[in-house]
Amino acid sequence: MDRPFAIDRRSLVAGAAVLVASSPGSSAQTQDRPMIDARTALIVVDVQNDFCPGGRLAVPRGDEVVAVVNAIGTRFANVVLTQDWHPAGHKSFASSHPGKKPFELVDMPYGPQVLWPDHCIWNSEGAAFHPALALPHAQTIVRKGYRPEVDSYSGFLEADRRTPTGLGGYLKERAITRAVVVGLATDFCVGWTAQDAAKAGLETFVVEEACRAIDLNGSLAKAWTDMAAAGVKRIKVADLPA
Numbered sequence: 624m625d626r627p628f629a630i631d632r633r634s635l636v637a638g639a640a641v642l643v644a645s646s647p648g649s650s651a652q653t654q655d656r657p658m659i660d661a662r663t664a665l666i667v668v669d670v671q672n673d674f675c676p677g678g679r680l681a682v683p684r685g686d687e688v689v690a691v692v693n694a695i696g697t698r699f700a701n702v703v704l705t706q707d708w709h710p711a712g713h714k715s716f717a718s719s720h721p722g723k724k725p726f727e728l729v730d731m732p733y734g735p736q737v738l739w740p741d742h743c744i745w746n747s748e749g750a751a752f753h754p755a756l757a758l759p760h761a762q763t764i765v766r767k768g769y770r771p772e773v774d775s776y777s778g779f780l781e782a783d784r785r786t787p788t789g790l791g792g793y794l795k796e797r798a799i800t801r802a803v804v805v806g807l808a809t810d811f812c813v814g815w816t817a818q819d820a821a822k823a824g825l826e827t828f829v830v831e832e833a834c835r836a837i838d839l840n841g842s843l844a845k846a847w848t849d850m851a852a853a854g855v856k857r858i859k860v861a862d863l864p865a
C-alpha cells in the first residue's frame with residue numbers, strides 16, 4: 624500500500640550519512656566513498672602475468688582489471704604495487720609436496736595452506752607485471768612470498784601472521800591514512816591485503832570491478848564476509864570521485 628507521508632527510515636539514514644560525509648571539516652572516518660587526497664594510496668595487488676589468462680595460476684578474466692586499474696590509477700598521487708615473488712621450490716607450490724596436487728590443502732607450521740601451481744617465480748616472465756599495466760607514477764613495489772617456507776597473500780603481513788613486509792611502516796611514515804585496494808585475486812591477495820590494511824588502522828576500500836577472483840570452494844563469498852567484518856568497504860568505480 625502507498626503511504627505517501629511515511630518517512631522511509633532507510634533514506635533518512637542514508638541522507639544523514641551523506642550529510643556527515645559532506646559537511647566541511649568533518650573527519651573522513653565515516654564515509655562510504657573514499658576521498659582521494661594526499662593521504663590516500665591506491666594499492667594495486669599482484670597484477671602479474673601468472674595471474675592472467677595464459678599464466679600459471681590464471682585468475683578467470685584476470686586481465687580485465689588492467690584497463691580499470693589504469694583508468695582509476697591516474698586519479699591517485701600515491702600508488703603502491705604488490706608483487707607475488709616466490710623462489711623456485713616455494714613451499715606454497717604443490718610441486719614441493721610429493722603426492723599432492725594444486726588446490727589441495729596441507730598443514731604448515733603457521734596453519735592450513737592451499738597448494739598452488741608453481742607461479743610468480745623470481746625474475747620469470749610470469750612474475751612480471753601485466754605488460755599493459757600503465758602506472759608509471761607508482762612509487763613503490765612491495766614484494767612478498769620470497770621466504771621459501773612461508774607464503775604471503777597479504778601485502779602487509781606474511782602467512783605466519785607475524786612477519787611484516789614493511790608496507791605498513793612505509794604507509795605510516797608517509798602519513799597515508801586511507802587505502803583503495805584493487806587487483807588479483809579478490810579472494811586471496813586482495814582480500815588479505817585489504818583486511819590487514821583495515822587492521823593497521825587505514826580507512827580501507829576495495830573497488831569491485833577492479834578485482835577478479837579465483838573462487839575455490841566458496842572462497843570469494845568468504846573473502847567479502849571477512850573483509851566486511853574487518854571494516855573494509857566494498858565500492859564500485861562510480862563511487863570514486865572523478
Ligand code: VGL
Binds near residue numbers: 669808809
Ligand atoms: C595469490 C595465490 C597464490 C594472489 C598469490 O595474488 O591472490 N593467490 N599466490
Ligand code: ZN
Binds near residue numbers: 707708715739742768
Ligand atoms: Zn603466490
